Amino acid sequence: MIGALEIGLLYGVMALGVYLTFRVLNFPDLTVDGSFTTGGAVAASMIVAGQSPLLATLAGAAAGVVAGIITGLLHTKGRIDGLLAGILTMIALWSINLRIMGKANLPLLREETIMSPLRDNGWIGKTWIAMIIFIVAVFLIKLALDWFLSTDLGLAIQATGNNEQMIRSFGVSTDRMKILTLAISNGFVALAGAIIAQYQGFADISMGIGIILIGLASVILGQAVLGQRNIFMASLAVIVGSVLYRLIIFIALSAGLNPNDMRAVTAVLVVLALLLPRWGFLKKIPAFNSRGNGRPRDPAPEPVISATTGVKVPIAGGK
Known part of the structure; x- marks a missing residue:
């Protein structure tokens, strides 16, 4: 249980990076599947070569920043679709x-x-001391991200994700905002990859496969539970979602679930987290419309008397 909590906190750093592109910038970035491994590969290679572990970890994060910049340049300067640009970078990173x-x-x-x-x-994995250290470290990273998003530059990034045309009319270069956000996002992801590689004791070429799905599950699950009323709560929800995801996986494995089914379990979690805000309280609502979309039925409008025929005519669509 303690080990699941620890690794959930560490993956929370990766989830913060996914949150930046997925929620803040509204950009479908698949680079993270490659940049996560890049962070671990750079850190592990430098440590084996005799470099300082701290320096190796920072170098891994910097390599992720470069990967994000490449995706940003392909999308903004090369005019390549954002999804395809991330896939191209991810394939090259392999x-x-x-x-x-x-x-x-x-x-x-x-x-x-x-x-x-x-x-x-x-x-x-044995005491709560390491987990407390991880909580403090991840929370400091979260606070740094919150502070950045509250600056003028961070507000410009949020505006780019909300309404790109509007913020461009104020003279803000949306291309620069996209490149910067992708760089920071993949820097977080690569930093998590470097830390995870040292936590588990190895770096593997396949350690980043499906990491985008894990990140999305953490973001969606956490915000379905805590919501996203403001930046502080939204980023906190991402970390909580990462921990919840790892706890669910731990419980599923402890119950005897086949490890090969974990990707399917993750997909189901994402679907449930997406549907929970819409359907979670259906049974508490007394009446629904005929489409069953969870909204109460509108009262039927009163018919009006036609000025030409004198016959009562029902109003269609409330008009």
Whole structure:
């Protein structure tokens, strides 16, 4: 249970990156499947080469920033559809990540990492000390993101996602806002990849497969539970959603579910989280319209008397 909470918190950093593109910028970015692995690959390669674990972690995050910039340039300057631009970068990163690591799997079990002090003291997965440290670290990252989104630049990014034409009329370069947001988002994702690689003790070429689905599940599940009344609550909901997702997976595996079914479970979770705000309180509403869309039926309008025939005529559509 403690291990599921810990890894849920660490994946919360990745979910914050997905939240930036998916909710704030309204951009379907699939680069994260590749940039997550890039962060882990760069960090692991540098640690094996004898570099400082902290420096390696920051370098992994920087590599994710570069990946995000590439996707942004393909979309804004190359005029390539955003979804396709992310797919192209993700595919290219597969080969790049293999080049960085030199092989499909790079172990870190005998290397000094940022997790080594916690692991040497027996805190990871066994006591609440490591989880408290993770909570503080992730919360500081969250607060930094909240502060950034409250600045003029952050407000311009939010406006770009809400109404691109409007903010462009005020002289804001929406292309720059998109590139910047994609860079920051993939930087968060790659940072999470670098941390996860050190937490699990290896970097693998397939560690990023399906990470976008996990990120979306965290964002949607968390905001379905806590809502998104403001930036503080929205980003907090993302982290809570990541932890809830890992707890659900832990419970499902403990109940004997086949690990091969985890992707299907994730897809079901996303569907349920999307439908929960719409259908969660249907039974509490006394009356619905004939379409069953959850809204009360409008009262039938009173008929009017035609001025020419003197016959009562019903009003269609309330007009």
